[in-house]
Amino acid sequence: MGPSDEGIYHVVASNLHGRSTSRLARVLGRWVRHPRLLGDPQSLVRTQSYWAALTVTALGAEPKSYLWFKDGETLGSGWSPRPLLLLTNLSPLDGGLYHVVVSNEYGTATSAVARLTVMSPWELEPLVPFGSRWQYRTEPVKDERWREPGSMTNDWEEGSAPFGQGALPCRTPLASRSLLPVDVAYFRGMFKPGEEQWEAPLLVQLKAGPGAVVYLNGVEIRRINMPEGPLRWDTPALSPLEGTAPPATVAFEIPAGNLRAGPNSLAVELHAFRNSASPTAFWTLDEAEPPWRDLVGGHDFVPMGTGWVSAGGRIGACVSNAASASTWLETASTPALQIDGPFTVGGWFAYGWSTGDDPPGVALEKEGEFRLYYTGTRTNRYRFAVGAVEVQDETPGTLPGQWRFVVAWFDGTQACIQVDQGPVYCTTAELPSPTSNPLRALRRNRSEGGFAMDEVFLYRRVLSASERAELFTLGVRNRILSPSTNLWFDLRLSRLVRQRPFFPEVSVRTLVRKEGESAGFRLTACSAFAPIQYQWLRDGHLLPGATNEVLFLPFVGIEDAGRYHLVASNAAGATTSAPIHLVVVRAPVLSVVKDPDQGGWSLQLPPVPVPCTLWMSTNLLEWVPVTTWSASPEASFWPLPVSPDGPAAFYRLELSW
Incomplete structure (x- = not known):
């Protein structure tokens, strides 16, 4: 055998x-290079605290890797060399x-979807999906x-989750002014x-990043990837959110005793990660009126x-x-803004x-700490002072109005200054003591x-030569x-309610029987x-006495055809199964009728399901197909090709199901 024999x-x-x-059989060979699936993962029903194993069988060149998904999202385990997903x-x-x-x-090859159902005393009923x-x-x-609670106002924007920024797909993009x-x-x-009293807690499933803080009725209940201690709006997350996949789900409980009667407020504060490449402060100075906003740290100039x-x-x-x-910012x-180590300031x-x-x-x-200034038109230079020490840039020829x-x-150990990517001038300096003096700009002593x-910045570190070049170019x-x-x-917020019965996936959706044959259904609910x-139920009506998992009909007639459902109930509630359609076929009778419109003869086919x-x-030995009909509740007609010189013709009808 070879690749040409596949099929x-x-x-x-x-x-x-x-x-x-016969049934179909697929023939594949080990010469296959692209991944091909021979066996998909199968749906399972398992009990809480038990384990489940989902497997897949695939041909293809080695090595092969396997990436599992749950509800369309990758699982945290990532790519694996094993075709097994074990859940404990x-x-x-x-x-x-x-x-x-x-x-x-x-x-790559993608498997069919398998459903894992976990039997538990509780199931999740979303309050906030x-x-x-x-x-x-x-x-x-x-x-x-x-x-x-009570803070909801109309001056905030409104949108649908998921919200996002960057490389992640979302429904509502996040953007600043x-x-x-x-x-x-x-x-x-x-x-x-709700009005009833809960014995079980609420469950929060949060997909947020890089950092998040969750509040219930104004009280913090969870902190994710954020530092300990008091938080400001500009407190960064501890680590970034990498890649193009949404963050993993973090699940945690809210004790029932934390809830209030009536409406409750749920709030989330989302924090970005800011690495060392980000400045402490940055002012574009584009605002026509004060304040001039610091777009990074919130240190607005007034x-x-x-x-x-x-x-x-x-x-x-600018x-x-x-x-x-008598004017400055x-x-x-x-x-x-307190200088306690290396730092960089600058702008245009x-x-x-x-x-x-x-x-x-x-x-x-910042008086007592540093000063970056222009000397005035007589000297026409820029200087930088750290503590009591100053260094002057020697770039000549700066013109009025020249940026x-x-x-x-x-x-x-050194204070340094550079103008327009020119030479760097340095002098030895010592770290000054931090002060509580304000940060000022554009101060002058005469008119x-x-x-x-324009475009002014402050970093709490020293920029490299390449970083300074990038800022300039x-x-x-x-x-x-x-x-x-x-x-x-x-985010999804759910309450835990007692688990109602549920049905595993129904494999048979339609059952066809001849009139007079027996028919039976068996469905088992889990709980x-x-x-x-x-x-x-048949067609929505109760079947008297049909109160078991099995429904057996010994001699079906046309009146038994219809859509059957099974309702399973327990102390938590009721669940209705997917329908099973029973089709009852009566042997059809072909008849020859006069065609009033054409003046000829036609075969009349009664309604068949x-x-x-x-x-x-x-000759009653050799048969050829003439035409086909789909299932129809109406009679069908086929014109007979009648010829006095032709041989006798015999017709029969084959039903397919």
């Missing part, structure tokens, strides 16, 4: 009384639809009352548990005085102190000309001239925007709660 085989046996077709200590959460993808270097609608916000919220990725997102909704001007800048808009000694000190700066002796203009300063990219840093800034905004952060959120009562084929013979 699906069957055999037809016939004699004078008819013919019969089963719980209701393990129930679902499973399939597997088989892969080798030549391609996956894909629900939530109120959400992507701007920082500093008032903690947002997560409390700025061009920067979202660092924090808030979600809130209400649910009403004006001190009225001599500021918003105008066209190096990129977008802010200028046109000619005022300021933001309050925070622990993030330009001066205005009034005389040859215009005063200095401060780019950024210069100035970066200054302290590495622990002559002017000073402007690509643009500060583009460099910070480039590593888009993955975010994802969806951890006994006893189970049964009741059979199954497909059929009309055969014709001239």
Whole structure:
């Protein structure tokens, strides 16, 4: 045998009384290179705390890898060299639809879906299903009352989960008002548990990342991938959310005693991961009116005085102190802005000309810690001071209105400055003591001239030469925007209720019997709660006395045809099975009738509930098919080709099911 012999085989046996077709058989060979499935995983019913094994049989070149999915999502075990998925200590959460993808270097193959059903005293009844609608916000919220009951207002946006940002697929994309990725997102909704008292807890299934905090009625109940201690809106997650697959589901319980009578609030705070490449603060200064937002750390600049001007800048808009000694920008000190180690500051700066002796203009300063400034028009240089030590850049020829990219840093032992990717100038310096002084910008001591800034940043580390080059060539905004952060959120809240009976998948959906034959159905419901009562229905009507798993009809007639269901019930409730369609076939009678329209003769076929084929013979030995009909509740007609010179013709009808 070889590859040309592969295929699906069957055999037809016939004699004078008819013919019969065998079942199908597939022939494959071990020469197959692409993965091919010989056996799919089978549906299983298992008891809680027991184990389940799902297997698949596949041909194909080695090595082969297997990736299992549950309800369409990859399982955390990832690719495996074994065609077996072993699940132990089963719980209701393990129930679902499973399939597997088989892969080798030549391609992939996907199995059919198998259902795993877990019998348990409890089953999950969703109060808030996956894909629900939530109120959400992507701007920082500093008032903690947002997560409390009664906080629902119409000024938040509304969308359907899953929410996402970055490479992950989602229904509602998360976006901030700025061009920067979202660092924090808030979600809130209400649910009403019901009037009855619960003995069992609620179950939360959360798919969120990188970091998340869950609140019930304003009280934190779970923290995922977030540091301990108090949290701010800009507190980053501990690790990033990698890849293009949604985060794994985290399940946890809410004790019934934590619920309130009536509506309860459920809120989730989603935090992005911010690696060391991100700045501590970044101001685009594009706002036409104050405050000028820090898009990273929330350290917004506000004006001190009225001599500021918003105008066209190096990129977008900028802010200028046109000619005022009593105006500057300021933001309050925070622990993030206190210098306790290496740091970098910088941005784009330009001066205005009034005389040859215009005063200095401060780019950024934290009094007692550092100051980055322009010396004034007489010296026409940029300087950087750390503590009591200063270093001056010696780049000459800066013109009025010329934007210069100035970066200054302290590495622990030296203070350095660089302008427009030119030479680096350094001097020895010591780390100053942190202060609580505010961070200021655009401060001047006289009114002559002017000073402007744009795209200003602060890092709590020293930037490498390549990073400084990227900020200069690509643009500060583009460099910070480039590593888009993955975010994802969806949640299901369920209550645990006693498990109603359930039926494993019904294999026979239609049963065909000849009139007078017997017919029987057997369906068994599963449940951890006994006893189970049964009741059979036909076309929605109760069948008296049919109260067992088995329904037996000894001599079926046309009146027995219909759709049969089995209702199984226990103390938790009732479940109705999928329908089984009983088709009862009566031997049809062919008759010859006059065709009033054509003036000829036709064969009349009575209504038949199954497909059929009309055969014709001239000698009762050799038969040929003439036409076929599908199942129909109406009579069918076939015109007879009558010829006085032709041989006699005989007709018979073959029913197929």
